Amino acid sequence: xxxxxQNSGPLSVPxxxxxxxxxxxxxxVSQSFFWYRQYSGKSPELIMSIYSNGDKEDGRFTAQLxxxxxxxxxLIRDSQPSDSATYLCADMQGGKLIFGQGTELSVKx
Amino acid sequence: GAVVSQHPSWVICKSGTSVKIECRSLDFxxxxxxxxxxxxxxxxxxxxxxxxxxxxxxEQGVEKDKFLINHASxxxxxxxVTSAHPEDSSFYICSAEGGQxxxxxxxxxxxxxxxx
Numbered sequence: 001x002x003x004x005x006q007n008s009g010p011l012s013v014p015x016x017x018x019x020x021x022x023x024x025x026x027x028x029v030s031q032s033f034f035w036y037r038q039y040s041g042k043s044p045e046l047i048m049s050i051y052s053n054g055d056k057e058d059g060r061f062t063a064q065l066x067x068x069x070x071x072x073x074x075l076i077r078d079s080q081p082s083d084s085a086t087y088l089c090a091d092m093q094g095g096k097l098i099f100g101q102g103t104e105l106s107v108k109x
Numbered sequence: 110g111a112v113v114s115q116h117p118s119w120v121i122c123k124s125g126t127s128v129k130i131e132c133r134s135l136d137f138x139x140x141x142x143x144x145x146x147x148x149x150x151x152x153x154x155x156x157x158x159x160x161x162x163x164x165x166x167x168e169q170g171v172e173k174d175k176f177l178i179n180h181a182s183x184x185x186x187x188x189x190v191t192s193a194h195p196e197d198s199s200f201y202i203c204s205a206e207g208g209q210x211x212x213x214x215x216x217x218x219x220x221x222x223x224x225x
Binding site for chain 2: 032034036042043044045046049088092095096097099100101102
């Protein structure tokens with residue numbers, strides 16, 4: 001299986017700012033990408049899925065996919081302390097999710 | 110929608126005993142279910158993939174005789190950790206595919222296993 005890479009962080013942003021989380025993947029044929037949020041001690045929660053190039057918005061979250069650059073990102077607008085968590089990027093390879101190591105986000109009040 | 114439950118949420122057992130963990134998709138039929146384990150400060154590690162009515166597919170390095178998976182119906186999969194040892198202590202999480210999204214996996218809340 002091919003890798004999915006994320007900066008482990010921690011990424012620290014002030015409350016109200018935009019948090020930008022980035023992910024690169026090495027499998028050129030990947031078509032399906034996902035962002036999960038995981039609070040400490042809890043299981044992952046699906047935030048967004050994205051399958052096509054471009055942007056996909058859902059509330060304060062925007063996922064961006066660029067297949068040519070093999071890059072997927074997640075923007076969180078108006079960040080809140082409750083957004084502090086580890087964010088996992090994943091792509092689907094052979095019917096299985098391949099996760100990055102996760103980026104720890106800390107939103108400071 | 111797309112709710113997955115797990116039971117129990119935590120369990121403590123003695124070394125050498127077996128533990129069964131249930132995973133249920135509550136409001137959708139799951140074509141495929143997955144079992145993961147996660148150690149502290151590490152990412153998820155896929156253990157096996159199961160489809161209803163067929164044998165599970167285990168990832169390399171996962172002992173299928175130790176981690177028994179049964180996918181009895183489109184809403185229920187079970188993981189049995191047999192002859193558990195302290196090194197099996199971990200956070201076990203199931204996920205189910207087949208909700209509203211195309212390939213989206215929805216995770217259960219996890220089961221924290223401690224083997225003494």
